[in-house]
Amino acid sequence: MNRRFTQVGRSVPRVDAPAKLKGEAIYTGDMVLPGMAYGKIKRSIYAHALIKNIDYSKALALPGVLAVITGDEAPNKWGIVPQTANEVALAVGKVRFHGEGVAAVAAIDEETAEAALDLIDVEYEPLPVILDPFESMKRASEVCIHEDAPENILHAAEQLFGDPDKAFESCAYILEKEFHTSYVNHAFLEPHTALASFDRQSGKLQLWSSTQVPHYLHRQLSIVLEMPMSKIRVTVPAVGGGFGGKGEASSADFCAALLSRKIGKPVKMTFERSEVFATNKGRHPCHMKMKIGLDKDGYIQAVDFDNTLDGGAYAGWGMVVMFYTASMIHLPYKVPNARARVRRVYTNKPTCGAMRGLGGVQPRFAMECLLDEMAEIVGISPYELKMKNAIESGYRSVSNLYVPHTEYKKCLQTAVEKSGYLDKHGKLPFGKGIGLAGGYYISGTAYTLYQAYKPHTTVLIRVDTEGGVTLHCAAADIGQGCNTVMAQMAAEALGVHFEDVHVVSGDTELGTFDLGSFASRLTYAAGAAILEAAAEINKKLKEVAAGMLGCRADQLEIKDRRFYSIFESRKAIDWEKVVDVYTNTVGTLTGIGHFSPPRLKGIDLSRGVRVQGANIGHSPTFGFSSQIWEVDVDLETGKIRAEKVTEAGDCGQPVNPMSVDGQVEGSIMFVMGQALYEEMKLGPDGRMLNASLHDYKVPTAMELPEIDTTIVDSYDPTAPFGVKESGEGPVQPTIPAIVNAVYDAIGVRFTELPITPEKVLKALKEKKA
Amino acid sequence: MKKQLIQLEINDLIYEVPVNPRDLLVDVLRKKVGLTGTKKGCGQGDCGACTVLIDGAPVLSCITLAVACQGKKITTIEGLADAQGNLHPIQQSFMDHGAVQCGFCTPGMVLTAKALLDRDPSPTETEIKRSIAGNICRCTGYKKIVEAIAAAGATSKVEVQ
Numbered sequence: 001m002n003r004r005f006t007q008v009g010r011s012v013p014r015v016d017a018p019a020k021l022k023g024e025a026i027y028t029g030d031m032v033l034p035g036m037a038y039g040k041i042k043r044s045i046y047a048h049a050l051i052k053n054i055d056y057s058k059a060l061a062l063p064g065v066l067a068v069i070t071g072d073e074a075p076n077k078w079g080i081v082p083q084t085a086n087e088v089a090l091a092v093g094k095v096r097f098h099g100e101g102v103a104a105v106a107a108i109d110e111e112t113a114e115a116a117l118d119l120i121d122v123e124y125e126p127l128p129v130i131l132d133p134f135e136s137m138k139r140a141s142e143v144c145i146h147e148d149a150p151e152n153i154l155h156a157a158e159q160l161f162g163d164p165d166k167a168f169e170s171c172a173y174i175l176e177k178e179f180h181t182s183y184v185n186h187a188f189l190e191p192h193t194a195l196a197s198f199d200r201q202s203g204k205l206q207l208w209s210s211t212q213v214p215h216y217l218h219r220q221l222s223i224v225l226e227m228p229m230s231k232i233r234v235t236v237p238a239v240g241g242g243f244g245g246k247g248e249a250s251s252a253d254f255c256a257a258l259l260s261r262k263i264g265k266p267v268k269m270t271f272e273r274s275e276v277f278a279t280n281k282g283r284h285p286c287h288m289k290m291k292i293g294l295d296k297d298g299y300i301q302a303v304d305f306d307n308t309l310d311g312g313a314y315a316g317w318g319m320v321v322m323f324y325t326a327s328m329i330h331l332p333y334k335v336p337n338a339r340a341r342v343r344r345v346y347t348n349k350p351t352c353g354a355m356r357g358l359g360g361v362q363p364r365f366a367m368e369c370l371l372d373e374m375a376e377i378v379g380i381s382p383y384e385l386k387m388k389n390a391i392e393s394g395y396r397s398v399s400n401l402y403v404p405h406t407e408y409k410k411c412l413q414t415a416v417e418k419s420g421y422l423d424k425h426g427k428l429p430f431g432k433g434i435g436l437a438g439g440y441y442i443s444g445t446a447y448t449l450y451q452a453y454k455p456h457t458t459v460l461i462r463v464d465t466e467g468g469v470t471l472h473c474a475a476a477d478i479g480q481g482c483n484t485v486m487a488q489m490a491a492e493a494l495g496v497h498f499e500d501v502h503v504v505s506g507d508t509e510l511g512t513f514d515l516g517s518f519a520s521r522l523t524y525a526a527g528a529a530i531l532e533a534a535a536e537i538n539k540k541l542k543e544v545a546a547g548m549l550g551c552r553a554d555q556l557e558i559k560d561r562r563f564y565s566i567f568e569s570r571k572a573i574d575w576e577k578v579v580d581v582y583t584n585t586v587g588t589l590t591g592i593g594h595f596s597p598p599r600l601k602g603i604d605l606s607r608g609v610r611v612q613g614a615n616i617g618h619s620p621t622f623g624f625s626s627q628i629w630e631v632d633v634d635l636e637t638g639k640i641r642a643e644k645v646t647e648a649g650d651c652g653q654p655v656n657p658m659s660v661d662g663q664v665e666g667s668i669m670f671v672m673g674q675a676l677y678e679e680m681k682l683g684p685d686g687r688m689l690n691a692s693l694h695d696y697k698v699p700t701a702m703e704l705p706e707i708d709t710t711i712v713d714s715y716d717p718t719a720p721f722g723v724k725e726s727g728e729g730p731v732q733p734t735i736p737a738i739v740n741a742v743y744d745a746i747g748v749r750f751t752e753l754p755i756t757p758e759k760v761l762k763a764l765k766e767k768k769a
Numbered sequence: 770m771k772k773q774l775i776q777l778e779i780n781d782l783i784y785e786v787p788v789n790p791r792d793l794l795v796d797v798l799r800k801k802v803g804l805t806g807t808k809k810g811c812g813q814g815d816c817g818a819c820t821v822l823i824d825g826a827p828v829l830s831c832i833t834l835a836v837a838c839q840g841k842k843i844t845t846i847e848g849l850a851d852a853q854g855n856l857h858p859i860q861q862s863f864m865d866h867g868a869v870q871c872g873f874c875t876p877g878m879v880l881t882a883k884a885l886l887d888r889d890p891s892p893t894e895t896e897i898k899r900s901i902a903g904n905i906c907r908c909t910g911y912k913k914i915v916e917a918i919a920a921a922g923a924t925s926k927v928e929v930q
Contacts, residue, residue: 188873
């Protein structure tokens with residue numbers, strides 16, 4: 001940690017907390033515009049069917065109905081990954097999952113819109129429904145989900161680094177197992193909402209949306225509506241959580257916009273909870289085989305990974321997720337030889353997409369559990385095995401991922417010491433257990449999905465007498481707190497107080513370019529851009545201050561809202577006075593900063609061969625986390641009770657330690673749900689059986705264990721302000737740490753999620769037999 | 770169904786609103802009265818975001834009929850700050866403890882906490898957890914919320930003494 005900082009490193013309350021606490025924060029669903037109509041979507045009752053005909057004449061005749069649209073009116077395909085764009089605003093000719101939108105209505109109120117949905121007649125020709133990825137591949141010649149994917153595979157890839165086959169031959173220990181993860185949803189609390197207002201006279205559209213990615217939404221709207229981006233403005237009011245689920249456009253965005261354009265009035269569309277489940281974009285169920293080989297001393301020699309991702313009906317983020325699962329096996333341990341064979345398969349389920357810790361959570365589960373088991377085989381503690389193999393600062397993986405700085409070993413050590421892991425592991429009474437796992441995540445990178453070289457983030461800082469400091473950036477604060485940390489970083493860079501900085505974000509017209517809130521990129525990316533913008537401002541203000549003080553500009557420092565000479569402390573002047581003089585003589589002062597992550601190719605370093613998708617968006621740094629879970633398994637009911645979590649994380653320099661703690665605690669409870677409770681269930685016809693927060697079980701406060709988190713002392717000298725991510729690394733170790741703890745408790749190694757009481761009781765019964 | 774004009778007492782003010790007998794309190798508050806601080810996360814009584822207080826007790830406004838609230842005192846999140854707009858001690862505690870992230874569960878969570886602390890200013894940790902078990906938060910992991918409620922309880926207890 002850098003202790004010279006005064007604004008970075010402060011646990012200040014969120015800037016938006018008071019408004020949220022008083023019920024005054026405006027979310028998209030709270031907005032009302034004059035003459036506003038309400039939109040609703042008619043959804044498919046089949047998971048796979050041809051649409052033979054849609055008759056909406058009766059709906060249109062219902063008093064109060066203003067317009068009805070179908071997919072034919074906006075057939076342009078959109079997709080967050082342009083190479084695989086295959087979604088449409090509303091189904092065209094065919095539905096591929098139960099609940100897919102087939103028509104949309106705008107009416108004077110929601111009740112009328114809902115009544116109109118019942119009056120739309122859709123004639124379907126049902127097709128066979130495929131819900132299993134292996135069945136999908138097997139029956140591809142007979143049941144085709146997308147015409148351009150004859151194997152029912154979106155994409156498949158093989159990545160080879162070094163010579164794993166040869167390496168396995170000389171390994172002293174080899175273990176291979178299958179792991180299966182479940183079909184889970186983000187369950188953010190605010191359902192998707194969009195409010196569109198098209199102005200016929202100017203031809204402009206403004207869309208307010210509960211999105212994480214105003215820019216990508218902006219682009220997709222431009223494609224679907226066939227309007228230039230300059231005629232579209234995307235504004236992000238307060239957002240009630242995203243976790244990746246609002247990381248691409250939703251059909252609410254398109255339908256609200258299309259309906260508004262059709263009737264020339266604002267249209268608001270808010271999803272029901274069942275629609276949030278129906279449109280999903282949650283975590284991919286992964287069917288994985290992982291094989292790890294260790295030499296006689298316990299050092300990893302090779303990893304072989306095979307992953308079949310169940311992608312659901314459309315492409316979404318799928319290709320990116322698939323490549324991430326492959327590239328995630330290269331860290332946080334030294335893996336000299338590796339192979340990944342991965343494929344993302346279409347099924348007739350609501351589409352999978354991005355979810356907190358995208359692509360990392362599934363392979364992490366496999367790897368950390370396998371290593372736990374291998375430690376037992378080798379006869380050493382899992383802690384010792386992981387420490388032995390853990391990477392250090394300056395490590396370059398065989399796939400060319402470069403880690404400039406890591407305190408991963410310190411994370412492992414801290415969690416082990418604070419939890420008393422070594423005294424407890426293997427020594428607790430039957431039914432009680434303790435488990436260790438580690439993990440990491442990318443930080444500061446993203447893949448500009450449409451292959452442009454433009455900077456990922458641009459920050460404009462404006463300084464003048466009127467506004468003080470105003471920071472413009474079209475980043476989206478979805479509850480993670482970027483508006484607060486951007487203000488802290490700007491204040492630090494300018495030598496003022498965080499309270500002095502006004503942040504203008506979440507608007508593509510008022511804010512400068514930003515890719516969006518995903519991939520734990522924003523603190524790093526915005527931080528770098530802020531430093532560049534602030535340097536420009538400081539240089540100009542120092543020249544004026546130097547003139548006022550009678551010294552040289554390069555002798556001045558700015559701190560605590562004052563300019564002072566580093567040689568003569570009496571030569572000092574208030575920051576505001578300098579700004580006043582600058583504004584009165586030159587005018588408003590602006591500084592602009594950009595950030596692009598470095599571009600490193602994904603190559604096999606041992607052979608010098610370029611490997612497709614191996615290094616998707618080179619990450620300038622990585623965050624790390626280690627967790628130790630203590631569980632109590634009820635041998636009568638099979639229920640697993642998490643007692644205590646000891647976490648230690650490396651997020652570099654924390655900008656706002658209280659916010660970091662919040663991210664870490666939130667991560668832990670979020671993924672605990674996937675480990676123990678959460679799973680979307682589908683009937684054989686593809687209908688979702690638990691599309692409510694009553695039947696889809698997310699953790700409540702009653703499941704909250706004791707949580708002890710530590711921000712380990714860390715500072716990445718290559719990063720702006722020394723920062724790294726803090727909101728996705730801590731989700732990585734949770735599942736394997738719980739699974740390893742359950743093994744320690746009852747001697748059963750679960751490889752399929754979630755670990756429900758039924759599975760526990762069955763396993764205990766089998767163990768006895 | 771025919772609309773009727775009813776009177777609702779919300780945050781110590783009387784509002785006259787035309788409602789259908791089947792109109793839900795959450796929709797009446799949000800759309801007719803304009804108090805959008807009450808959030809709708811599921812519409813089925815599962816998530817707790819729509820919690821309001823009726824005669825001091827937490828109630829899920831998305832499964833409560835507006836007509837059934839006549840003659841009762843309704844408190845929404847907008848009614849918690851004092852007349853000058855200062856935060857209620859529970860709101861202040863949530864802010865100071867970093868218990869707010871996306872904020873969508875916050876109004877319901879704060880009101881549930883108020884009902885608990887009004888009943889018992891020094892609840893145990895388990896009592897706090899039990900009282901907010903019907904309020905889902907997907908961001909914070911609950912830890913800071915539990916801490917904020919405990920601290921607010923301790924503060925108000927001091928004030929009482």
